[in-house]
Amino acid sequence: MLIALDGNDPESSERLYPLVYDHLRRLAMIYMSRERSNHTLQPTALVHEAYLRITGQKELEFRNRKQFFAIASNVMRQILVDHARARGSLKRGGQAILFSSEDVDLPSEIRSASLLALDEALTRLSTLDERQAKIIELKFFGGFNESEIGELFEISARTVRREISSAKLWLLRELKPG
DSSP states (O other): OTTTOOTTOHHHHHHHHHHHHHHHHHHHHHHHHTSOTTOSSOHHHHHHHHHHHHHTOTTOOOOSHHHHHHHHHHHHHHHHHHHHHHHTTTTTSOOOOBOOOGGGTOOHHHHTSBHHHHHHHHHHHHHHOHHHHHHHHHHHTSOOOHHHHHHHHTOOHHHHHHHHHHHHHHHHHHHSOO
16 A cells, blocks of 8 residues: 555545554654653654655555654654754754654663754764664664664664664764763
């Protein structure tokens, strides 16, 4: 059904939605649990916005379920970052967006960074090593495990673990205060 998804065909999008909604909602709830309690964006709104953005893109073609959810995790990241920027989280003295990521085993120094700072660091990392940045994005924002990430990149889980370790060290240096 993902392969048949056509941005020009609203019926294909409507048939797919119930099949992916629960997983998208779980991702959104994980993201929103990392946000402040009075956040104006709700998990349901995040799911709907992400789904509309994904299915509204005519040039996207999905090979499989994992690729769809990888794209969905990237879209949700962008929605949250856009929302944070609109609120002026860092530059205009707004509250920093904190996240907790014990489920992906990131060090506490990275967990306590704001979403905007993490996004900026991941963007810088992608210019140095695009695969490492994407692996961290899939692990943190997509909730993928090492085996699933390995399948997407056609590499071993052991290689994924090495890439995660290397990226974590780089992120720690980048996000270190001062």
